[in-house]
Amino acid sequence: MTKPLRIGIAGAGLLGRLLAFELGRAGHDVHVHDPADGPLARGAAGWTAAGMLSPVAELETADERVFRWGLRSLDLWPQIVAALPQPVELQRDGSLLLAHREDLGAARRLLDLLDRKAPAGHQAESLPSEALRELEPSVRPGLQAWLLAGEGRIHTVQAMEALAAAATNTTWHWTSRVDSVEPQRLVTGSARHDYDWVFDVRGLGARPQLPMRGVRGEIFWLHAPGVELRRPLRLLHARHRVYLVPRAPDLVVVGASEIESEDRTPVSLRTTVELLAAAHSVVPALAEARIVHSETNLRPALPDNQPLLDVVPGCTRINGLFRHGWLIAPALVEEALESLA
Numbered sequence: 001m002t003k004p005l006r007i008g009i010a011g012a013g014l015l016g017r018l019l020a021f022e023l024g025r026a027g028h029d030v031h032v033h034d035p036a037d038g039p040l041a042r043g044a045a046g047w048t049a050a051g052m053l054s055p056v057a058e059l060e061t062a063d064e065r066v067f068r069w070g071l072r073s074l075d076l077w078p079q080i081v082a083a084l085p086q087p088v089e090l091q092r093d094g095s096l097l098l099a100h101r102e103d104l105g106a107a108r109r110l111l112d113l114l115d116r117k118a119p120a121g122h123q124a125e126s127l128p129s130e131a132l133r134e135l136e137p138s139v140r141p142g143l144q145a146w147l148l149a150g151e152g153r154i155h156t157v158q159a160m161e162a163l164a165a166a167a168t169n170t171t172w173h174w175t176s177r178v179d180s181v182e183p184q185r186l187v188t189g190s191a192r193h194d195y196d197w198v199f200d201v202r203g204l205g206a207r208p209q210l211p212m213r214g215v216r217g218e219i220f221w222l223h224a225p226g227v228e229l230r231r232p233l234r235l236l237h238a239r240h241r242v243y244l245v246p247r248a249p250d251l252v253v254v255g256a257s258e259i260e261s262e263d264r265t266p267v268s269l270r271t272t273v274e275l276l277a278a279a280h281s282v283v284p285a286l287a288e289a290r291i292v293h294s295e296t297n298l299r300p301a302l303p304d305n306q307p308l309l310d311v312v313p314g315c316t317r318i319n320g321l322f323r324h325g326w327l328i329a330p331a332l333v334e335e336a337l338e339s340l341a
């Protein structure tokens, strides 16, 4: 390690927590500023995410960089989780793509695209019906299924809590909104905080310094004690994408809409009908599940929907993680810390 530095981080969302955890355990003196009123305030998009870790399926919209960062992060997450004092649910034994027969045309178009974009060895593997029944007995028989081996999921709420609790050498400055991030300096109102190095990970809050936009996403938590699901499921529907992600204890997270709007108001009727009808069509036993929670949040995106990792002396900016934050954050943080060294 380099000599211990005094580090300022603007933003205590997913990236801010991961950075604090890694920099703190490397022995730096870390200060995190965030307008939230405490570690459990749920404003960051990181809380709302379903936690799919899907480098191949995300190739539908992402580029090869995201795929590589995703693969690397799939290796890093188990090491990070193992170093956390609180348990965090993490699974890496694949995800399933599913399609109803009437949607096979749309599904095949997507599978062809993934086939072209994914490097050899990462292709979706068609599953015969007996294999599907064996892997996921709750899925409706007769659905077409493909396995994406090696993909997984993480319990985002547990991870957000555990990362903040585990960060050593870290001072959290809550209710501290950073108005501007400059090399070696964070500005909050009329106060200037000088550091050896600063990180700008404010997500949408990085405006106007970065041309961020928010993309509305809505999700549901279903309490479904009798439903046995092990892997994330993604329904390839002609009109929308719907995924189901199992989460302890006895929950299934159903998501997510993707709407070009910064409206943070509660989930709409249309999204409710579409997502939950689709979820039920995949796992019929969800009929008796209870809707225990719904949530809306905004994914921080840049105009090209690509992630940004920008380093100048004294300042690193990471943003635009859009719909892949949990998938790629560990690898981005690793790269950012290499450039710091």
Ligand SMILES: Cc1cc2nc3c(=O)[nH]c(=O)nc-3n(C[C@H](O)[C@H](O)[C@H](O)COP(=O)(O)OP(=O)(O)OC[C@H]3O[C@@H](n4cnc5c(N)ncnc54)[C@H](O)[C@@H]3O)c2cc1C
Pocket (backbone or CB within 6 Å): 010, 011, 012, 013, 014, 015, 016, 033, 034, 035, 036, 043, 044, 045, 046, 047, 048, 049, 050, 051, 052, 053, 176, 177, 178, 179, 201, 202, 203, 204, 205, 206, 216, 217, 218, 219, 255, 256, 296, 297, 298, 299, 300, 318, 319, 320, 321, 322, 323, 324, 325, 326, 327, 328
């Ligand atoms: C519905 C939904 C589902 C998703 N599902 C997945 C998924 O399955 N898999 C996946 O990989 N990703 C998913 N994502 C995306 C993922 O959540 C984001 O990419 C990720 O949270 C971005 O991390 P971040 O740290 O950049 O931003 P955030 O997690 O949003 O954190 C930004 C932080 O900056 C703080 N902040 C804002 N303004 C300021 C300021 N002025 N000063 C200081 N701090 C500030 C905020 O309070 C917040 O704490 C999903 C997102 C949504 C909304």
